[in-house]
Amino acid sequence: MAYSDKVLDHFKNPRNVGSLDKEAKNVGTGLVGAPECGDVMRLQIEVDEATGVISDAKFKTFGCGSAIASSSLATEWLKGKTLDEAAGIDNMDIVEELALPPVKIHCSVLAEDAIKAAINDYRTKNGLPELTDAAAASANA
Amino acid sequence: MSQRRLIYLDNNSTTPCDPRVVDAMVPYFYDKFGNAASRSHHFGWEAEDAVDYSREQIAKLLNVEDKEIIFTSGATESNNLAIKGVFEMYAKKGNHIITAETEHKAVLDTCKHLEKAGAEVTYLKVQEDGLVNLADLEAAIKPTTILISIMWANNETGVIQPMAEIAKLCEKHGVLFHSDATQAVGKIPTHPRETGVHLMSFTAHKMYGPKGVGALYVSRKNPRVKVTAQMDGGGHERGMRSGTLNVPGIVGFGKAAELARLEMHQDAERLSRLRDRLQATLCQLEETKVNGNENSRMPHVTNISFKHVEGEGLMMTFNQNIAVSSGSACTSASLEPSYVLVSMGLGDDLAHSSIRFSLGRFTTDEDVDMAVKLVTDGVNHMRELSPIWEMYKEGVDLTKIEWAAH
Helix, strand or coil: CCCCHHHHHHHHCCCCECCCCCCCCCEEEEEEEEHHHCEEEEEEEEEECCCCEEEEEEEEEECCHHHHHHHHHHHHHHCCCEHHHHHCCCHHHHHHHHCCCHHHHHHHHHHHHHHHHHHHHHHHHCCCCCCCHHHHHHHHC | CCCCCCEECECCCCCCCCHHHHHHHHHHCCCCCCCCCCCCCHHHHHHHHHHHHHHHHHHHHHCCCHHHEEEECCHHHHHHHHHHHHHHHCCCCCCEEEEECCCCHHHHHHHHHHHHCCCEEEEECECCCCCECHHHHHHHCCCCEEEEECCCECCCCCEECCHHHHHHHHHHHCCEEEEECCCCECCECCCHHHHCCCEEEEEHHHCCCCCCCEEEEECCCCCCCCCCCCCCCCCCCCCCCCCCCCHHHHHHHHHHHHHHHHHHHHHHHHHHHHHHHHHHHHCCCCCEEECCCCCCECCCEEEEEECCCCHHHHHHHHCCCEECECCCCCCCCCCCCCHHHHHCCCCHHHHCCEEEEECCCCCCHHHHHHHHHHHHHHHHHHHHHCHHHHHHHCCCCHHHCCCECC
8 A cells, every 4th residue: 555645744744742741731742552453643732821732742642654744734724723613623624634544544544533622621620511422523623 | 775675574564576477477467368168268277277377376385275275365365255245154163262361353354343243252361471371262162153264374473372282172062263374384283183273264365376366175074064155256265255356466476485385494494593593683772572483483473572662663763774562563553552562461562662574585594684773773872862771770660650642
């Protein structure tokens, strides 16, 4: 199976690899997937509490090239977005941007799940209710 | 920068043709193009002579009689012919077949097919080292058992099964013994008669011959085994496999067998040295595990798990330079972890982290050095990226985490 140039680029030069302080109040961490399934993504966001804008994003991923590219791309997209805008990122946007083949769509789903999990972690830490799918959908609309 | 040769360490999926094999084949596409079944003219006689000579070379490699070699299109067909052919031929004796979970799909799926036709099949689990447990095997034998099918050497781990011991059990209980010896023939001595194997499948393209030609050894005496043909037609190959013989392919197969007989031992000696070096150096990396019994293993194969690194991603770091596989080529399109490693008791996480290295006649010392360097760099790169490697290094117990399986 041939990978798209964009997947190869993100795989070879992954953006924003690393960790943020998961104990910090303004950091949200999403850990999704399972080693048994061959994919684990950890995505972290740092939120500017004054503006509600994501000021930094980091990831680490155990998985195939598409999983790494999906999470790398997600961190690029997250920076500078408000939490509501971030919640609206749809996995199909990632599929389209990276030209993922059908067998790799689950990688983009995992990246979307990781984004939502990171947002929810931040919201829970800050006493906000968790995002529901409906809220995410309205943010997306 | 000059174009560097791609390093091929996936010889268990297929081997390149030896140039001497191709040289032997070429005349049989042009001047000597006859049909080996044409009995009335020179072209046919010439082709038949060539087939006879090849059959003799293959028989010599196996130390069996020429007539015990049935040519097929490859090992998949041989496995189908052996298992379906025995099931049909010996239907009056019983309907029970015993095989192992780590067999190739050509055996497993053939058995599954026969289950729909009334066969009862026992799929044995293997031990952690990949070997069939002989007590389990004997316990599975019943009065209705007609066939035991156990591979000589495994394609993913290179583990060699205790063939002689299994054969003794077969003899004791009066059961036919078939072996898929695809990965073993031409690489290590495989002598079915001395070993007690009654039917044996193998193919040319795993031993430096061409694709599209294989054979089934069928014992002619003590016991005289017969299989029901799976294709109807001209009654070629003693009625067991109809179809015009692939003469150029068979000539190549014969040459490959001749070369294997003469060069197997020096190849095996050289490759085991290279393999051991590759394995020892890669295992200097932290958290690695060699899969399969290292004392009963093909000389050119090693299967290594690199913990907390996903195999497909790892391969992507070096697949511009090295060709390896994370399982059998037949399953590498799927996202499932190797069923062979899972049957050996590896967790899915480790099975996802495994790479098979299979060396071959044309692998050089430089290839191995380069592979070691690139794979080491790849593992280190992927571990930098891996959240579970980070957790492992922080001392997090990964088994205690509630993973969200998807």
